[in-house]
Amino acid sequence: xxxxxxxxxxxxxxxxxxxxxxxxxxxxxxxxxxxxxxxxxxxxxxxxxxxxxxxxxxxxxxxxxxxxxxxxxxxxxxxxxxxxxxxxxxxxxxxxxxxxxxxxxxxxxxxxxxxxxxxxxxxxxxxxxxxxxxxxxxxxxxxxxxxxxxxxxxxxxxxxxxxxxxxxxxxxxxxxxxxxxxxxxxxxxxxxxxxxxxxxxxxxxxxxxxxxxxxxxxxxxxxxxxxxxxxxxxxxxxxxxxxxxxxxxxxxxxxxxxxxxxxxxxxxxxxxxxxxxxxxxxxxxxxxxxxxxxxxxxxxxxxxxxxxxxxxxxxxxxxxxxxxxxxxxxxxxxxxxxxxxxxxxxxxxxxxxxxxxxxxxxxxxxxxxxxxxxxxxxxxxxxxxxxxxxxxxxxxxxxxxxxxxxxxxxxxxxxxxxxxxxxxxxxxxxxxxxx
Numbered sequence: 001x002x003x004x005x006x007x008x009x010x011x012x013x014x015x016x017x018x019x020x021x022x023x024x025x026x027x028x029x030x031x032x033x034x035x036x037x038x039x040x041x042x043x044x045x046x047x048x049x050x051x052x053x054x055x056x057x058x059x060x061x062x063x064x065x066x067x068x069x070x071x072x073x074x075x076x077x078x079x080x081x082x083x084x085x086x087x088x089x090x091x092x093x094x095x096x097x098x099x100x101x102x103x104x105x106x107x108x109x110x111x112x113x114x115x116x117x118x119x120x121x122x123x124x125x126x127x128x129x130x131x132x133x134x135x136x137x138x139x140x141x142x143x144x145x146x147x148x149x150x151x152x153x154x155x156x157x158x159x160x161x162x163x164x165x166x167x168x169x170x171x172x173x174x175x176x177x178x179x180x181x182x183x184x185x186x187x188x189x190x191x192x193x194x195x196x197x198x199x200x201x202x203x204x205x206x207x208x209x210x211x212x213x214x215x216x217x218x219x220x221x222x223x224x225x226x227x228x229x230x231x232x233x234x235x236x237x238x239x240x241x242x243x244x245x246x247x248x249x250x251x252x253x254x255x256x257x258x259x260x261x262x263x264x265x266x267x268x269x270x271x272x273x274x275x276x277x278x279x280x281x282x283x284x285x286x287x288x289x290x291x292x293x294x295x296x297x298x299x300x301x302x303x304x305x306x307x308x309x310x311x312x313x314x315x316x317x318x319x320x321x322x323x324x325x326x327x328x329x330x331x332x333x334x335x336x337x338x339x340x341x342x343x344x345x346x347x348x349x350x351x352x353x354x355x356x357x358x359x360x361x362x363x364x365x366x367x368x369x370x371x372x373x374x375x376x377x378x379x380x381x382x383x384x385x386x387x388x389x390x391x392x393x394x395x396x397x398x399x400x401x402x403x404x405x406x407x408x409x410x411x412x413x414x415x416x417x418x419x420x421x422x423x424x425x426x427x428x429x430x431x432x433x434x435x
Contacts, residue, residue, distance in 0.1 A: 048062035049062065052064050061074070061075065063075045067091055067096060068080075068091035068092075068096060068097060068098050069098070070082065070084065070089070070098060071084045071085070071089070071098070071100075072084065076091040076098065077091060078091050078092075078093040078096065079091060079093055083103060083130070084100070086102070086103045086130035087100040087101060087102055087103060088100065088101050088102075088103050088104075089101075103130045103131070105128070105130065105131030105132070106131065108122075108132065108133045108134045109134065110134075111134055111135070111136050113136040115136075115164050115165045115166075116142075116143060116144065116164065116165060116166045117138050117139055117140060117142045117143040117164075117165040117166040118136045118137065118138060118139070118142075118165050119136070119137060119138075119139045119142060120134055120135075120136060121134065121135055121136070121137045122134050123135070138165040138166070140166070140167075143165070143166035143167070144166070148169035148170075148171065150171035151171070152178045152181045152182065152183055153173060153174055153176055153177075153178035153183055153208070153210045154171040154172060154173055154174060155171070155172060155174050156169040156170070156171060157169065157170055157171075157172045173208065173209040173210050174210070175211070176200070176210065176211060177200035177201075177210060177211040177212065177213050178210055178213075179192070179198060179200075179213050184200045184213075185200060186200045186201065186202050186211050187199070187200060188200050190213075192215060194235070194236065194237040195217055195218045195220070195237040195238070196215055196216065196217045196218070197215070197216060198213045198214060198215035198216075199213070199214055199215075200213055201213070201214050218237050218238070220237065220238035220239065221238075222239075224241035225241070225247075226245075226247055226255070226256045227243055227244065227245040227246065227247035227256035227282070228241040228242060228243050228244065229241070229242055229244045230242075243282050244258070244282075245257055245258045245259075245275060245282060246258075246259075246273075246275030246276075246282045246283065246284035247282075247284065248263070248265075248273045248284055248286070255273070256275075257273065257274075257275045258275055259275050259276060259277040259282070259396040260275070260276075260345060260396045261274070261275055262274040262275075270288055270289045271286055271287070271288045271289075272286070272287045272288075272289075272340075273285070273286050273287075274286075274287065274340070274347060276347055276349070276394050276396070277394075277395075277396050277397065277398050278349070278394050278398060278400075279398055280398055283349075283394070285340070285347070285349065285350075287338075287340045287351055331359045331360065332357060332358070332359035332360065332361055332381035332382075332411050332412055332413050333357075333358065333359050333411055334355050334356075334357060334408055334409070334410065334411045335355065335356045335357070335358045336353050336354070336355050336356075337353070337354055337355075337356070338351040338352070338353060338354075339351060339352060339353075339354040340352075341354075341391060341393065341403060341405060343393060343403055345395060345396055346393035346394060346395040346396075346400075346401055346403070347393060347394060348391050348392070348393055348394075348403070349392070349393075349394050352389075352391050352405075353407075354405070354407075355407055355408040355409075356408065357381050357382050357383055357408060357411035358381065358411075359381045359411070360381070361379035361380060361381050361413030361414075362377065362379050362413065363377060363378050363379050364376070364377050365377075365418075376418035377415070377418070378415065378416045378417065378418035379413045379414065379415050379416065380413065380414055380415075380416045381411060381412070381413055382411065382412075382414055383408045383409075383410070383411055384409075384410040384411060384412045384414075385408075385409045385410045386406050386407060386408055386409060387406075387407050387409055388404050388405075388406060388407070389404070389405060389406075389407045390402055390403065390404050391403050391405065
């Protein structure tokens with residue numbers, strides 16, 4: 001009586017290939033081809049279907065014929081070959097047993113692996129896991145470090161090599177500006193010189209792909225007024241106008257002169273302008289000549305009157321009288337005149353009153369018969385009494401020195417010795433000839 005597979009599973013049959021049978025003859029040996037006599041008995045249990053048998057006492061596989069059992073316990077047919085644990089095995093027909101030999105691997109090729117970064121690697125073959133083969137593989141840790149030298153503003157970037165193992169490097173632009181081989185970030189202001197500064201902008205140069213620098217120069221005004229000279233100032237972009245001379249503000253004619261020099265302007269010959277350096281300052285001083293008052297009664301009859309006519313406008317005629325006076329002889333008196341005293345390059349800061357003696361004295365020449373010669377009386381207008389006065393002089397180097405001069409208090413006529421004239425010598429010669 002046969003049962004279904006469900007009962008086989010419930011009763012403990014090891015595989016679905018077994019059948020639960022009652023009173024089935026039980027053979028002790030599993031391979032009848034090697035059995036000389038049958039010793040069987042009837043039993044109930046799990047049995048292979050009719051026409052099949054167990055491949056081995058330790059197997060639950062039913063086979064139709066009993067040839068070889070592989071290392072893994074599976075049945076093998078005569079002549080069947082297989083590989084197990086890297087051994088080539090075959091079910092030998094003659095001995096009906098498994099014959100195994102170590103698997104023979106081909107000799108791997110010798111590879112040079114000469115490219116940078118390549119290493120020789122041994123591993124199983126793709127189609128034969130029992131054999132090893134050698135290949136050249138890239139080991140980036142063996143590649144040389146980036147030695148690509150890039151210009152300022154650029155950086156080396158690694159790129160895969162189409163032929164070699166190690167990557168190749170290409171210089172790519174950074175996000176910076178470059179000025180004088182120095183990199184600057186966008187927005188940074190760079191002083192290039194005292195008069196120029198540059199700023200790194202966000203604009204990109206279409207040729208270099210770097211950020212562009214925009215520079216601006218400062219313009220200095222070098223025009224200075226009269227008496228001043230433009231001079232550079234250390235540490236600053238623009239200089240300044242420094243005074244180098246005294247300035248005399250004249251209408252429509254700005255004039256200047258250096259220390260120790262003097263100047264006059266057209267149309268005014270009576271005023272003398274002088275420049276002095278006092279305590280580091282340029283001090284202009286003007287001195288005007290004082291003309292004596294004109295008195296016609298003091299002139300001799302030979303005085304002349306010059307008339308100059310000037311046409312100012314079509315209806316206006318200007319008359320200028322130029323008076324030339326030969327003064328009549330006057331008695332010896334003190335004359336005073338405002339004067340600027342100059343001594344060894346130093347000048348008085350103000351005018352001082354300088355006095356002099358001027359006038360006529362009783363002087364004559366006449367022949368003396370007794371002396372048989374010309375007799376002379378000479379009298380000179382000169383000082384009778386004087387005093388010493390002091391004034392401070394300012395020098396060109398800024399220093400000041402005291403100065404003492406003589407002031408005439410009184411003038412008068414004083415007799416003096418007359419020199420012999422040529423007529424006296426003639427008279428003396430004639431007198432000697434008569435003797």
